[in-house]
Amino acid sequence: MCGIAGFQTSRSKSNSQLRDTALKMSDAIQHRGPDAADSWTDETHGIALSHRRLAIVDLSPTGAQPMVSHNGQLVMVYNGEIYNAEDLRKELTSNGSQFRGTSDTEVILEGFAAWGIRKTIARCIGMFALAVWNREDHTLSLVRDRLGIKPLYWSQQTDELIFGSELKALRAHPDCAANINSDVLAGYLRKGYINHPNTIYQDVNQLPPGCILHWNRSTRKSTIEQYWSLKNIVEDAYKTPFNGSSEDATDQLESLLKDAINRRMVADVPLGAFLSGGIDSSAVVALMQECSSTPVKTFSIGFDEKKYDESAYAAAVAQHIGTDHTELIVTAKDALNVVPLLPSLFDEPFADPSQIPTYLVSKLTREHVTVALSGDGGDELFAGYTRYQTTQKFRRLLSQPGAIRKLEASLLKKLNVDRLKNYVNLPSNIVTRHSKDQHDNIASILRSGTFIDAYLRETSRIGNPEASLKHGHELPVAAWTEASDMQFTNDDYAAMQYIDMLDYLPDDILTKVDRTSMAVSLEARVPILDHRVVEFSWRLNQSLKVQNNQGKQILRNVLYRHVPKHLVDRPKKGFGVPISAWIKGPLREWAEELLSENKLQETNIFETEVIRQRWQEQIKGERNWEYHLWDVLMMQAWAVDNKAIL
16 A cells, blocks of 8 residues: 655646655655666656655566656556556566566556556456556556545646646645635545545546546546446346355455455455444454465454443354464553544545544554454445434335325424324324434435435434535535435335445545544455445345345345354444543543634634534533534644635
8 A cells, every 4th residue: 555646737847846846745755665766767857756666576677667668658656555556567567567576556556558447447356546648659657446436536727627636735846836725624524524526625526436537648648437327336236136045146246245355365465454343343253264275364442431342242253263363452641642633634624523533443453463354345346334223114104195294293392292293194213213402404305305305314413514614605415316216116225325435435434534543554444335336235235235134134144154143233433533422521621622712713714603602502411412513623633723814
């Protein structure tokens, strides 16, 4: 795993000037590749590519980057791993390609030379973000993997294109502007992260997953083509659904997962796995152990606060499977020491509180291994989130006539919960599940009358984010628009999974895993998100995923072949942290400073009176704004750390 950066400019610069800037950019992301650094420049065409290396496969100099193709036409920097590299190498060799070493980097590069970029990428199994310069047609191409596992940012200035693995690499370039994009703030407050292709900065973008950007030096224009589309995958899956039995489906999923995991266990450095004791990580570890002749190294953390501690579950699974398990119980102080690192670690506001334990388990794991497999992706592929079941319960409400829904919405805002049950047709399990703070959201759902909006409200941290802000308007998110246009044949679970795979998965889950693991120079691999597993999951009928209001049934069936049910069957908790207790307790002084009237006015992002009132209500226990306030705190901390003022 590595970090990449570079640029192409029409300004006249010497090779030494190009090199200095390129290395400054890659040095900003040294944590992604502490083993080596180098650059490649061509002053005639104003191109500079730089690379930070975390050596995983082919530790020799033949795996070093930037790398030039055998025919001298292409130069590439690459971040990621290709797990079928040896298969591709054999095919390329039989067709006359020559290789100097054994790295997957060289396989991709020679594939580009022999087959072209798009045809090569279509053959690759893996995670990647890369840049390749064509010395003949003077085109710079940026490529990102299908699911968005690896990040890639870019900015087009008047006469140059700048790119890098993280925003801090682009910020290190003297021509990259750093003006806050106020129009992403409302979306950030709604969900706690910023949606691609946008970033916190104006004129700086994320390359969407499954896309290739081509920058032409002569025309100074960039174009983006999509080489892999979830929409196409879903439409094809509906045309050719899986028609076998539940046992057949379980067999095929297990076979696919075994192959995906086995391929991801290839490394020339120590390798292990995260193990939480949940369905996803337990399935990955169980199949890893089947593929290994020695005990797999597994890692988990627990909290000294029992409400949030699941380490005993992980330990029980590890003991049954027979792994070499390492566990660390962290205190509140250990966790709170991470908080000052977050603005720099994520480069832009990011407020998923599980960022803290994910960093801590990555840090623990890196003390023992360089590569770790993770169970991320199971919830999105196999309908594992409990919010899927919750949101589906709104379907009956939304089928009512509009006039009745409007009446119910009005009553919901005016009446208390006990009186509400006597007046309207809301199911008691929905009314009692939601606190008083969330009733406005339910009222909005009843007024809108669309299931997609119901899911948006269910996943929102706050109903009206613009009311908290001084600037900007909420932008539409492509995933939600696409889901509204898709024909899901009343398959509510499919609609929600589709949204999450295009939105929540790349912008929250995979961002969190990439930044926290790479911050400690650990490569995290996600076998459940092998694109072959993704494509198979969409061919399955939802009855194979959800049974008796419980998701991930088929993944459970695979796991039950290796681990007894009683060790893994329990209510889903997630990787939680006690945000409310922290900001009212050990983090209170830090929070008070960032939410003070002076600091809020200084950053000029939030409506001071609104935030101050909510903070006081939180402190007094009158309302629970913990996630909203965490969003505000992460934004404030980032703004102060970066001296960003609107």
